[in-house]
Amino acid sequence: MSAARQLYCQQLRQFSDTLVQLQTPIKILDAIKWPREMEQRFLATGGSQLPAIDKGFYDALPLPFAPHQVQQELKQLKQNIHKTLGKQDPLGRLLVANVEQYRQVIDMLTHRGTPTFGRLSQQLYGSADNKLHGDRHTLRQLGDRLSYIFSLPAASHMNKQHPKNLDAATAVTDLSQRLGRYFHSDEMRVRLSDGIVSDAAVGGDTVKINSKAMFSQADLNVYEVHEGWVHVGTTLNGRAQPHATWLSVGSPRVAAAQEGLAVLLEMLTLSSTPGRARRISDRVTAVDMAEKGADFIEVFRYFREQDLSEKDSYRVTQRVFRGGMVAGGSCFTKDISYVRGYVENVNFIRSAIASGLPELIPMLFLGKLAIEDIPTLYLAYRDGILTAPRYLPPMFEDYSGLYAWFGFASGLGNINLKGVQRHFQRQFRILPNVEPLYAGQEETEFDSTVE
Template sequence: MNDAKLRYCEHLRRFSDQLIHLQAPIKILDAIKWPRELEQQFFDAGARQLPQVDKAFYDNLPLPFDSLATQKALKSLKQDIQKTLGKDDALGKLLVANVDQYRLVIDMLGHRGTPQFGKLSKALYGSASNKLHGDRHTLRQLGDRLSYIFSLPAAAHMNKQHPKEIDAASAVEHLGSRLGRYFHSDEMRVRLSDGIVSDAAVGGDTVKINSKAMFSKADLNVYEVHEGWVHVGTTLNGRAQPHATWLSVGSPRVAAAQEGLAVLLEMLTLSSTPGRARRISDRVAAVDMAENGADFIEVYRYFRDQNLSKKDSYRVTQRVFRGGMVAGGSCFTKDISYVRGYVENVNFIRSAIASGIPELIPMLFLGKLAIEDIPTLYLAYREGILAGPRYLPPMFDDYSGLYAWFGFATGLGNINLKGVQRHFQRQFRIIPNVEPMFPSVEDTEFDAPAD
């Protein structure tokens, strides 16, 4: 590495470390989380009263950082990056994009419980009314189609095969053993937590398990690949970067790539279940309804009418109204990231294969990144500025099988499914009392997302 490139890498490392330091206390989910007792209060009131969450509620949850001082420091960092690396430097632009995101996040958190919170959330994460890249359909339309598929009678039957019989302590032991083997060169932890609302969550190199929850074997399979291989894995891969250490932390612009990749791993490893897939898909409908003015009770009742349990209906609704207004019109839109990101990851992989550059595929695990960053990051990797990902799931380490799988899937994509269904439905007539499990293509009026 010549002197000029060495100085460049030193600057990149300095700016990366500064960004990591400044963003450390900005914890979005901690700033908008609801206490667990609100759920029981909601049910005790017969699900007829809005949760007691408003602007005053959030004002009583002070942010663990000085907003004005942090904004000033981030602005100064942006100016320093552009002055030192140049406004047109490719990696500098990615750093600046993340700096700008954190400045928006601070603004959003300063408007918790107000209409402005929802507007800024859309600017950061997008909206359920957004269309998929290269396709005419919205995320809400795709979410509705998936929710329908994952709520068919066969799906309900399969969900019964996954009883929650594992206590939290045992879940920690089993998951810790599995992930300890996967992360062979780094220390990571799986621990019990009383401070999370969800059943599992990730913080840096730690997987947190809700101490009050029970789990199925399928749950642990999901957590291993979703929380472990993807979220912890990309954190550790980012930390292993010699210069671009900012790849170890994620601003909202990376949410879709991260969550979509995690869902994709659930599918590729056959870890997910229809119930899990439905919960992910239902989140898009919840966001869309809240964005369009539905209040907490209306969204909750919508899911109850869709035969979701009381607990699941509350949880999916609560996730969306965090930080926003329980009366509707302002909500936390991050939950569209799972479906949106899944489609974007699949189409990225298909496009990399079709374009003859499958070498881009493992770059998805380089760190916390947005998919559109990958060409720039790959070039930096080729120049020796970035290190390759230390931890890769087996199918991404040797991606020949992935190439074959997606190659077949792409090749079959143009087959007339309507005609195929008619062919097999004629054969199925000998089976008594069979109800159609899936709608025909003309009933769904929804084409596969385009590349």
């Protein structure tokens, strides 16, 4: 490596480490979370009273950093990057993009419980009215279509296979063993937590399991690949970078790529369930309703009318209104990231294959990145500035199988599915009109949530 290149890498590492340090106390979900008892209070009223969450509630939850001071430090970091690396340096521009995102995040968090929070959330994460790249459909339209598919009668039959019969301690032991084998060269933890509202969440290299929840084997299958392989995996891959350590932390611009990749892994490993997939799809509908002015009760009742349980209806609604206004008009739009990101990841892989660039596919795991960053990051990898991902799921390490899978999927995409369905429905007419699977088993409520 030349002296000039060595100096560049040192400077990149210095700026990267500074960004990692500055963003450490900026924890979005912690800043907008609601008390767990709020669910009990709301359901005790039959869902007839708005949760007691307003601007005053958030003002009483001080941020663990000084907003003005961190804003100034981020502004100075941006100036230093421009001065040292130049405004046109490709990796410097990615660094600055993340710096600017954290500045917007601070603005958003200082406006919790106000209309400004919702506007800034849309700028950071997008809106349910956004259209998919290269497509005319909105995210809300896609979400509605998926919600319909995952609420068909066949889905309820399949959901009965997954009873929640594992306590939290058992879940921690099981998941620790699984992820310990996967992350063979790094320490990571799975631990019980009393401080999370969802059933599982990730913080850096730690998977947190809600100590008060019960779990199914299907839940653990999801957590292994979603929380473990993707969220922890990209954190550790980013930390292993010799110069671009900012890839170990994620600003909102990476949310769609991260959550979409996690959902894609659920699908590729057959870990997800119709109930889980429906919850992800319903989140888009909840965001769209809240964006258009529906209040908390209206969104909650909508999902009750769609035959979701009280608990599921509350939780999908609560996710969207946290940080915003329960009376409507301001919400947290991050939950569109799961569906949007899934589609974008699938289309990226398909496009990489069709363009003769399948070697770009493992770059999805390089760290916490936006998909549009990958060409720049790949060039830096080719130049020796970045290293290959340390941890890759098997199907991404040898992506010949992915090539075949997506090749077949693309080839089948032009088949007239409605015509095929009519053909088979004619054959299905001889079957009795009764529940075909798992007759007599009790209904199982599916209320687990994963961030």
